[in-house]
Amino acid sequence: MKKIFLVLSFVSLTLIASARRYYTGIGLRAGRFDFGVTFKHFYNTDNATGLQFDAFYGIYGSYGYTVKGYYLKQVPFKIPIIQLPLDLVMGAGLHVGYYPAANDNGYHNRAGKYYLDENGKAKSVFVAGVDATVQIEYRIPIKKVPFTISLDGNPFFEFYHPGPEWIDFGVSLRYVFL
Numbered sequence: 001m002k003k004i005f006l007v008l009s010f011v012s013l014t015l016i017a018s019a020r021r022y023y024t025g026i027g028l029r030a031g032r033f034d035f036g037v038t039f040k041h042f043y044n045t046d047n048a049t050g051l052q053f054d055a056f057y058g059i060y061g062s063y064g065y066t067v068k069g070y071y072l073k074q075v076p077f078k079i080p081i082i083q084l085p086l087d088l089v090m091g092a093g094l095h096v097g098y099y100p101a102a103n104d105n106g107y108h109n110r111a112g113k114y115y116l117d118e119n120g121k122a123k124s125v126f127v128a129g130v131d132a133t134v135q136i137e138y139r140i141p142i143k144k145v146p147f148t149i150s151l152d153g154n155p156f157f158e159f160y161h162p163g164p165e166w167i168d169f170g171v172s173l174r175y176v177f178l
Helices: 002-018 110-114
Strands: 024-031 034-042 049-058 065-079 084-099 125-139 147-160 167-177
Touching (some): 034 065, 034 167, 084 147
Antiparallel strands (some): 024 034, 065 084
């Protein structure tokens, strides 16, 4: 009976420790279209509201640069079967991007594939649009390993030079400052 009590106590303490929140996290994100740096900051200890900023370089057919900003709301929840403490993060924001006609290696980017001038040649373009994000975030419950891992889906619409894409999926790894 003592062993069961000790095991349950250890599991409870682990779950309580994992519920600790953080103010700021910085890391890397790899997505369907982009790879880059991600920064997240919350205003208070309950992580209810915050901001996220991302700076990306296109890695799959786009070969351009994108900067995104989001306003976030975060809600903790647990998966009932395994009691894994997760956070549901939802947000809305804006993005701007620049896609040159070709990079140094001669690869044509998204602009070269979808944006042509009057002569049928690729042209460099600026894009701007609105974004949304839905993320599932897990904070590693070990104090000596202050990281979060998140999976996200980011639907977007470009109102200036729209392309055919409308959603991006990715995974992020952030170092968090407690």
